[in-house]
Amino acid sequence: MIELNKDNFDTETSTGLVIVDFWGESCGRCMELMPSVHELEKTYGDKVKFCSLNIAGQRRLAMAQKVMGLPSFLIFKDGERKEHLSGEDLDIDQIEQAIKSYLV
Template sequence: MLELNKDNFEAEVLQSEKPVFVDFWGDKCEICKDLMPGVHDLEEKYADKIKFASLNIGGSRRLAISQKVLGLPTMIIYKNGEKAETITPDKINTIDDVENFIKGFYDTL
């Protein structure tokens, strides 16, 4: 999974030819850390059509705020430099929630 930061976010996400799934997470977010191994497994399953990346907001708070990330975990799929889909903490309880979010977008590609 590609590690994002303020220096590579634009090139890797906003200028990507391929849709990009971004997992916004933080060191103090226990559910983020619990979901991470499952998200890595989903990357293997859906990487043919979607690039997977993560952003630890610890060093990139301004970037996260600019993307309207107000709580963790938040996951956003970008397509053609724009937000296509977002899933917020109130909708994420299990890795199945994350997979259904990805699959719903994946099936439209």
Template sequence: MAVALTKETFNESVQNGVALVDFWAPWCGPCKMQLPIVEELSTELEGKATIAKINVDEQPELASQFGVMSIPTLILFKDGQPVDKMVGVQSKDALKNKIQGQL
């Protein structure tokens, strides 16, 4: 299951290895389409990469920090640094390929 992050847990969760973070909100239609894909990846890549989500309504500081203007936005981190940013619904294969390219 994807980990729900807050500003308190964010740095610890992305500082080591590869992490995919989904910036979303419960009222966002495209986010509802993206969420099952993110959850599937979290199961498939367990132990290899961190798959996380951030509710932008509850964590506006994090959304602002990473320049998230529209959702869903998915940001791929490697050892705490953003290496890729995708806006809009992404296919499972596209996300998996990007994650595996950083492992």
């Protein structure tokens, strides 16, 4: 999983299908989802670039992407933001379905 920051965010999300996991160490739901997200990377990593962004120290970047709550996942296709998944009730199946919808 590629760690994003303000210096590489635009470059890493500019081509192909990219999912960005916005997380924080104090977000319990983020930490619960993380192992499952890594499993998705093993399954879809040849078709989707998986990135993560720890909002600690990156709050301005998160706000610029309109990420106001955690957990949040953004899906980009060729640099264009396509979808924003977020909320305490977000589960791994919803994330996987969103990924699959862009692989058709």
